[in-house]
Amino acid sequence: MNYSPLSANEVTELTNGLNRMAKNLWWTWNQDAQEVFHTLSPRGWQNLYHNAVAVLHEVSDYELRVRLQEPEFAEKVKSALKQFDDYLNDPQTWGAQHAPFLKKNPVAYFSAEFGLHESLPIAAGGLGVLAGDHTKAASDLGLGFCGISLFYREGYFQQAINHENWQTEYYTRLHPENLSMEPVLNAKGEQLVCNVEIANQVVYFQAWQVNVGRTVIYLIDADRPENDQHHRDLTLRVYGGDSSTRIMQEILLGIGGVRLMRALGITPSVFHMNEGHAAFLSLELMREQIAGGSSMEEALKWTKERCVFTTHTPVEAGHDRFPEDMMHYAFSKFSDLSKIKHKALMKLGRIHPDDSHEPFCMTVLALKTSRAANGVSELHGQVSRDMWKGLYPDKPVEEVPISHITNGIYLKGWMKGPVRKFWKRKIGAEWESEIANPDFWNRMDDPEFITDEEIWAMRYHLRRELIEFARRRLLIQGQRITQSDFIAYDRLLNPDALTIGFARRFATYKRAPLIFERMQEIVSLCKDPSHPVQFIFAGKAHPRDDDGKRFIQKIIHLSLHSELNGNLVFLENYDIHVARMMVSGCDVWLNNPRRPLEASGTSGQKVTCHFGLNLSILDGWWREGYNGENGFAIGDDSHASSVEEQDRVDSENLYNALKNEVIPCFFARDAEGVPRQWVKKIRNAMKTLTAEFGTLRMVEDYGRKMYVPGNPYTSDSDS
Numbered sequence: 103m104n105y106s107p108l109s110a111n112e113v114t115e116l117t118n119g120l121n122r123m124a125k126n127l128w129w130t131w132n133q134d135a136q137e138v139f140h141t142l143s144p145r146g147w148q149n150l151y152h153n154a155v156a157v158l159h160e161v162s163d164y165e166l167r168v169r170l171q172e173p174e175f176a177e178k179v180k181s182a183l184k185q186f187d188d189y190l191n192d193p194q195t196w197g198a199q200h201a202p203f204l205k206k207n208p209v210a211y212f213s214a215e216f217g218l219h220e221s222l223p224i225a226a227g228g229l230g231v232l233a234g235d236h237t238k239a240a241s242d243l244g245l246g247f248c249g250i251s252l253f254y255r256e257g258y259f260q261q262a263i264n265h266e267n268w269q270t271e272y273y274t275r276l277h278p279e280n281l282s283m284e285p286v287l288n289a290k291g292e293q294l295v296c297n298v299e300i301a302n303q304v305v306y307f308q309a310w311q312v313n314v315g316r317t318v319i320y321l322i323d324a325d326r327p328e329n330d331q332h333h334r335d336l337t338l339r340v341y342g343g344d345s346s347t348r349i350m351q352e353i354l355l356g357i358g359g360v361r362l363m364r365a366l367g368i369t370p371s372v373f374h375m376n377e378g379h380a381a382f383l384s385l386e387l388m389r390e391q392i393a394g395g396s397s398m399e400e401a402l403k404w405t406k407e408r409c410v411f412t413t414h415t416p417v418e419a420g421h422d423r424f425p426e427d428m429m430h431y432a433f434s435k436f437s438d439l440s441k442i443k444h445k446a447l448m449k450l451g452r453i454h455p456d457d458s459h460e461p462f463c464m465t466v467l468a469l470k471t472s473r474a475a476n477g478v479s480e481l482h483g484q485v486s487r488d489m490w491k492g493l494y495p496d497k498p499v500e501e502v503p504i505s506h507i508t509n510g511i512y513l514k515g516w517m518k519g520p521v522r523k524f525w526k527r528k529i530g531a532e533w534e535s536e537i538a539n540p541d542f543w544n545r546m547d548d549p550e551f552i553t554d555e556e557i558w559a560m561r562y563h564l565r566r567e568l569i570e571f572a573r574r575r576l577l578i579q580g581q582r583i584t585q586s587d588f589i590a591y592d593r594l595l596n597p598d599a600l601t602i603g604f605a606r607r608f609a610t611y612k613r614a615p616l617i618f619e620r621m622q623e624i625v626s627l628c629k630d631p632s633h634p635v636q637f638i639f640a641g642k643a644h645p646r647d648d649d650g651k652r653f654i655q656k657i658i659h660l661s662l663h664s665e666l667n668g669n670l671v672f673l674e675n676y677d678i679h680v681a682r683m684m685v686s687g688c689d690v691w692l693n694n695p696r697r698p699l700e701a702s703g704t705s706g707q708k709v710t711c712h713f714g715l716n717l718s719i720l721d722g723w724w725r726e727g728y729n730g731e732n733g734f735a736i737g738d739d740s741h742a743s744s745v746e747e748q749d750r751v752d753s754e755n756l757y758n759a760l761k762n763e764v765i766p767c768f769f770a771r772d773a774e775g776v777p778r779q780w781v782k783k784i785r786n787a788m789k790t791l792t793a794e795f796g797t798l799r800m801v802e803d804y805g806r807k808m809y810v811p812g813n814p815y816t817s818d819s820d821s
């Protein structure tokens with residue numbers, strides 16, 4: 103084959119294209135793009151934690167230009183760039199069809215955290231990952247949409263376990279120039295600077311923009327030379343510091359976020375408060391209206407028309423409450439400037455406006471200043487209506503205006519390489535649009551389309567990848583699993599064993615150690631050589647949550663010093679990458695929260711596309727997802743009389759489900775060695791859960807139920 107070298111201009115075009123592509127997180131859900139960066143520097147890709155921008159910086163410009171003369175590599179680059187540009191320029195989207203006016207007046211989605219990729223660790227857990235997945239789906243759907251959050255210079259903490267098996271936290275600094283983000287500039291090409299009033303001072307901030315496909319997330323950064331050090335540090339860490347730090351962070355997010363939109367000339371038609379953290383945005387909208395001559399009532403009405411709110415948890419601690427004196431202090435200058443008197447402001451955050459003992463609650467503010475509100479699963483909608491009925495004394499509880507939209511996950515972002523390749527091989531180049539079509543998943547029933555053997559082989563492939571990943575991680579974690587030699591690490595975990603995963607934040611209501619309540623029975627289940635069972639755990643406790651840290655300590659202790667040694671491991675430093683390895687590799691995903699405290703849960707939704715099954719309490723999404731045949735339930739809909747009783751009953755139900763259903767089904771192999779009943783459940787799960795619990799369905803629901811109805815901009819006029 104003849105190949106003529108690329109001209110200098112062509113090479114420049116490709117290097118520019120690569121730099122442009124690296125600065126858009128689109129590459130995090132496109133395998134061809136990832137392979138380009140991986141090919142450029144395989145070790146760099148691994149050591150720089152799959153960060154495309156950092157890999158490009160590691161490779162010299164000269165090397166890159168020379169490498170582009172490799173025909174195969176140049177073809178890969180061209181193909182990825184073509185996909186990238188086609189994606190950015192596709193005019194035929196759901197949004198163009200169903201919500202065209204959002205292009206001009208977009209949804210501004212405010213969230214204190216966004217979990218987008220392991221190279222940008224600015225999320226603490228599921229709430230942030232959901233916000234990231236929401237944004238990616240909004241991009242796919244072509245929705246007029248942008249995100250607003252804070253740029254946490256030190257992100258969320260990294261977890262290390264000390265010799266007492268106690269979690270310790272350390273922080274690493276993020277460098278914007280090495281990440282998929284760019285400074286937000288003003289018309290003169292300088293970094294844009296805005297400000298907010300906090301207490302009696304003015305705090306300045308700049309912003310960064312993260313490109314997520316066709317959407318943008320703006321990150322507010324208070325690290326400006328004009329500010330005192332303690333104000334500069336406000337955007338240092340995710341949920342860092344105490345409640346006074348928290349209130350100031352929330353002022354930056356809510357009030358700063360609106361001011362940033364104005365400075366950028368963006369006029370959102372919807373302000374979506376993703377959790378109460380962002381609710382101060384409504385105070386700024388009201389201030390603007392009052393400054394323009396409106397009365398307080400008119401300002402509130404105007405604001406309500408533009409705001410929607412999603413509540414994410416029934417756990418009390420998840421609802422920020424600030425004492426009156428703290429509010430008074432934090433808003434002193436803002437109150438003076440805005441003519442929103444302190445008393446009126448406090449009333450907006452109270453269920454009983456005149457109860458001077460009631461602290462200011464962000465959820466109450468959000469509910470009072472939104473035209474629509476929702477919980478994140480059917481059961482959570484119900485629980486939330488009950489929780490906030492005090493705000494609507496003249497309505498029966500069923501009519502409390504909080505609906506629900508069940509959470510989902512962004513499928514293409516979570517799907518691991520081998521599964522992507524599997525579908526590409528099976529259905530060809532159009533696989534991405536195929537799997538986005540809900541009808542596609544009905545084909546999982548068809549043994550001609552996909553055989554039991556293929557499914558089972560995929561399961562083995564993914565489990566093997568997880569086990570090898572775990573062995574590498576455990577080796578790095580140190581000589582904690584066994585004192586003996588290196589090779590021991592390659593014997594850890596059994597690629598034939600039923601592999602059960604549990605990974606999430608170690609909030610105590612999630613009850614990570616529940617299964618070990620019945621230690622002796624679990625040991626005997628795991629140690630049966632004909633039915634090997636093993637557990638992989640991971641998760642971080644909040645830095646100030648000692649109870650959560652004790653859970654971690656207990657599990658690590660058991661993994662080292664009990665009869666479960668060899669059948670139980672704990673992987674440190676849970677994050678999006680560890681999550682991806684675990685949800686793809688495990689056969690069974692264990693979820694045993696104290697019902698009804700798990701508003702939705704999303705980690706279990708990530709296992710389905712990896713041919714995995716859920717074993718879960720009927721809480722959150724699983725209460726509507728479980729159909730009797732697509733996985734396993736722990737217990738039923740009944741409620742125990744006390745927390746102690748609930749824990750006892752649930753641990754018993756968990757043990758029984760494992761012993762009587764999960765383990766026998768997994769090991770019931772036929773003459774060909776395939777567990778047919780198990781595979782049947784996998785088929786049923788993929789058919790019934792994949793599309794339903796995806797963010798494409800979810801963001802369409804937000805579009806149809808929250809963003810479009812009642813939107814004052816639908817007529818395209820500039821109201």
Ligand SMILES: *Cc1c(COP(=O)(O)O)cnc(C)c1O
Pocket residue numbers: 226227228229231605606607676677678681682702703704705706708
């Ligand atoms: C999906 C995900 C979560 C959410 O897990 P839940 O089980 O729903 O609590 C938390 N953290 C990370 C890193 C995730 O990927």
